Amino acid sequence: MKIWVFAQEAAGAPTSGTLELITKARSLGDVTAFVGGDASGVAAALGEYGAAKVYATGDLGGKLHGVAVAGAMKAVIDGGDAPDLIVFPQTTEGRDVVARLSVKLDKTVLTNNTGIAVEGDTVSVTTPIFGGNTLVTTTFTGTGPFLAAFRPKSFVAESAGGAAAEVVAAPVPDLGATGGATVTAVHVEESSGPKLDEAAIVVSGGRGLGEADKYAMIETLAKLLKGAPGASRAIVDAGWVPYSYQVGQTGKVVKPTVYIAAGISGATQHMVGMKGAKNIIAINKDKEAPIFGIADLGIVGDVHKVLPKLIEALQGR
Amino acid sequence: MNVIVCVKQIPDPAAPGALDPSTNTLKRDGKLILDESDSYGVEMALQLVDKAGGGEVSLVSMAPNGEVSGLRTALAMGAAKGILISDPALQGSDALTTAKLLAAAITRAGGADLIIAATESSDGYTGTVPEMIAEVLGLPSVTFAKALTIADGKLDAQRQTEDGYDDVTCPLPAVVSVTAGVVEPRYPSFKGIMAAKSKPVDTVTAADLGVTSVGWAGAGQTITNVGQAEARAAGTIVEDDGEGFAKIVSYLENLKVI
Ligand SMILES: Cc1cc2nc3c(=O)[nH]c(=O)nc-3n(C[C@H](O)[C@H](O)[C@H](O)COP(=O)(O)OP(=O)(O)OC[C@H]3O[C@@H](n4cnc5c(N)ncnc54)[C@H](O)[C@@H]3O)c2cc1C
Ligand SMILES: Cc1cc2nc3c(=O)[nH]c(=O)nc-3n(C[C@H](O)[C@H](O)[C@H](O)COP(=O)(O)OP(=O)(O)OC[C@H]3O[C@@H](n4cnc5c(N)ncnc54)[C@H](O)[C@@H]3O)c2cc1C
Numbered sequence: 001m002k003i004w005v006f007a008q009e010a011a012g013a014p015t016s017g018t019l020e021l022i023t024k025a026r027s028l029g030d031v032t033a034f035v036g037g038d039a040s041g042v043a044a045a046l047g048e049y050g051a052a053k054v055y056a057t058g059d060l061g062g063k064l065h066g067v068a069v070a071g072a073m074k075a076v077i078d079g080g081d082a083p084d085l086i087v088f089p090q091t092t093e094g095r096d097v098v099a100r101l102s103v104k105l106d107k108t109v110l111t112n113n114t115g116i117a118v119e120g121d122t123v124s125v126t127t128p129i130f131g132g133n134t135l136v137t138t139t140f141t142g143t144g145p146f147l148a149a150f151r152p153k154s155f156v157a158e159s160a161g162g163a164a165a166e167v168v169a170a171p172v173p174d175l176g177a178t179g180g181a182t183v184t185a186v187h188v189e190e191s192s193g194p195k196l197d198e199a200a201i202v203v204s205g206g207r208g209l210g211e212a213d214k215y216a217m218i219e220t221l222a223k224l225l226k227g228a229p230g231a232s233r234a235i236v237d238a239g240w241v242p243y244s245y246q247v248g249q250t251g252k253v254v255k256p257t258v259y260i261a262a263g264i265s266g267a268t269q270h271m272v273g274m275k276g277a278k279n280i281i282a283i284n285k286d287k288e289a290p291i292f293g294i295a296d297l298g299i300v301g302d303v304h305k306v307l308p309k310l311i312e313a314l315q316g317r
Numbered sequence: 318m319n320v321i322v323c324v325k326q327i328p329d330p331a332a333p334g335a336l337d338p339s340t341n342t343l344k345r346d347g348k349l350i351l352d353e354s355d356s357y358g359v360e361m362a363l364q365l366v367d368k369a370g371g372g373e374v375s376l377v378s379m380a381p382n383g384e385v386s387g388l389r390t391a392l393a394m395g396a397a398k399g400i401l402i403s404d405p406a407l408q409g410s411d412a413l414t415t416a417k418l419l420a421a422a423i424t425r426a427g428g429a430d431l432i433i434a435a436t437e438s439s440d441g442y443t444g445t446v447p448e449m450i451a452e453v454l455g456l457p458s459v460t461f462a463k464a465l466t467i468a469d470g471k472l473d474a475q476r477q478t479e480d481g482y483d484d485v486t487c488p489l490p491a492v493v494s495v496t497a498g499v500v501e502p503r504y505p506s507f508k509g510i511m512a513a514k515s516k517p518v519d520t521v522t523a524a525d526l527g528v529t530s531v532g533w534a535g536a537g538q539t540i541t542n543v544g545q546a547e548a549r550a551a552g553t554i555v556e557d558d559g560e561g562f563a564k565i566v567s568y569l570e571n572l573k574v575i
Contacts, residue, residue, distance in 0.1 A: 064485070096448050096460055098445065099412075099448035109412060109443070112442065133545065134545060135543070135546050137542035137543075140538055180456075181458065182486055187481045201574060225574070249442065275549075281565055283561070292552075295552045296549075297554075297555075297564060299555060299565065300554060305561075307562075310565055
């Protein structure tokens with residue numbers, strides 16, 4: 001099976017989601033990474049994890065990935081090198097590329113997957129629905145290239161000790177009117193401490209904190225535990241913290257050693273983003289809150305009482 | 318300026334979801350409501366048209382059983398008219414087919430300067446339909462807009478990224494997907510609700526739009542298994558008696574993370 005992985009980079013290295021997909025793909029077939037941009041900085045790492053070849057578009061000149069990378073992929077396919085399967089991280093850019101390509105190739109796309117199985121030419125993917133309680137397996141029918149997008153942290157990234165991959169140019173064709181959007185400035189929200197989706201400990205706050213100021217308790221606690229602060233969507237939408245803090249279906253997927261949820265009810269869309277944590281601690285004043293259904297340790301209590309004492313106890317150590 | 322908003326009508330997300338055991342698709346036989354995610358797009362469209370000082374907001378929606386209650390909510394907010402695609406043949410349609418149909422309906426409506434959708438729906442959440450619509454119509458697109466302004470035939474957006482946002486500029490016509498929270502959706506007024514009852518909704522089938530190969534036949538995918546995920550073992554739940562924090566400290570100590 002010939003598999004392409006849409007490879008993304010951040011700060012000069014492949015994203016963890018990319019390396020997870022390459023690791024999984026190499027157990028299923030021959031892997032080519034497809035990079036939107038210049039690949040010289042990432043070809044070594046992509047090869048190390050199992051990509052034998054890298055297609056790279058070269059600098060996108062401010063064009064959004066969706067239209068540009070899908071155009072470049074279509075051009076390679078039309079040129080005769082068609083894969084059987086293309087896998088994408090379910091990210092902002094991954095979603096855009098797979099959607100544009102779906103129309104260009106007139107092929108369906110299966111999204112939000114967490115598992116994949118290949119038997120001969122048959123490709124099946126699994127998707128958790130209803131907050132992860134039900135697992136649906138779907139099989140592609142017809143002919144490839146099959147298009148599938150996977151949630152971050154669905155697989156574990158492991159080096160294969162491979163050599164640097166050969167880089168082949170896959171230039172972006174003329175996009176006509178579709179290429180009209182241009183990025184004019186990039187804003188990165190700086191945060192100190194470990195990244196939310198890589199931290200061993202995540203402390204998240206929700207609407208139960210009552211007001212924006214109280215989020216400081218979450219930040220203090222996260223700092224004391226050398227972890228990262230996170231949030232439910234309710235308080236992101238309310239403007240208490242930036243979107244980059246959001247955990248859940250439409251935010252980040254985290255799998256830390258410990259996840260502490262304070263004043264979070266445990267909506268299914270929140271739980272799909274943190275259910276994979278090894279240990280879950282929940283603090284909520286409502287003992288019927290759904291979050292207690294998945295908590296290893298649940299404290300039925302007021303965050304305004306429990307958190308200050310917890311912070312004090314940890315500061316005293 | 319004319320804006321078309323894609324509005325999905327979905328089963329109430331507060332009710333527990335269920336699959337139809339005969340088709341393995343989401344049950345959509347109860348009353349459908351306007352997807353809250355789309356109320357932001359409707360509000361944004363109304364504000365942009367207002368600011369432009371002329372034009373109107375139209376809606377397109379695809380839903381089973383001639384369902385219009387969600388469309389009526391958006392009309393009550395202030396949209397002028399709508400097109401509903403409803404057809405028993407569409408059962409089991411995938412995102413790609415949905416996008417082809419919505420794009421055809423947009424063309425039937427005469428196109429627009431701007432087409433707005435939400436970044437993802439609340440029930441299917443593939444998050445692919447808006448970008449697909451743009452490709453079908455041959456238009457540029459900006460996804461994940463968390464702020465949007467229009468001037469001089471182009472749009473400027475703040476596009477949310479994994480670790481911040483990008484400023485993006487794009488000529489019109491274009492497709493934009495907006496995030497929840499981009500604006501504060503208005504509540505329909507009583508007057509709006511009454512007016513919505515007589516606003517025109519044009520109901521069409523897939524054949525009317527000239528889109529063939531729809532529903533199961535066109536989907537290119539088949540559900541082969543539905544199973545239960547492994548449940549987490551039940552944990553310890555204790556009432557805080559003032560010493561709840563100490564339980565957390567000793568739990569963390571046992572894990573050797575402190
Ligand atoms: C399409 C879609 C995508 C979504 N994606 C996400 C996502 O990615 N991430 C996400 O988080 N949500 C997401 N949501 C929203 C989700 O459905 C919930 O609305 C949200 O998670 C609720 O946030 P919350 O738990 O902070 O607030 P609430 O549900 O309001 O819960 C607050 C909790 O705090 C408790 N509480 C109140 N006061 C106290 C106190 N003093 N002490 C202790 N506890 C207290 C209450 O008992 C309650 O359980 C999505 C929704 C949709 C429709
Ligand atoms: C749990 C679940 C998982 C699914 N997974 C897949 C999958 O992996 N691949 C696939 O092809 N299909 C999938 N489907 C089917 C898919 O939901 C439908 O095809 C749907 O019509 C379009 O996709 P969406 O809701 O995911 O749209 P999204 O792309 O998430 O929607 C984004 C926005 O597009 C607009 N929009 C989308 N649908 C409509 C509509 N019917 N009317 C008006 N505006 C609309 C709205 O503004 C919406 O907010 C799934 C359905 C369910 C219930």
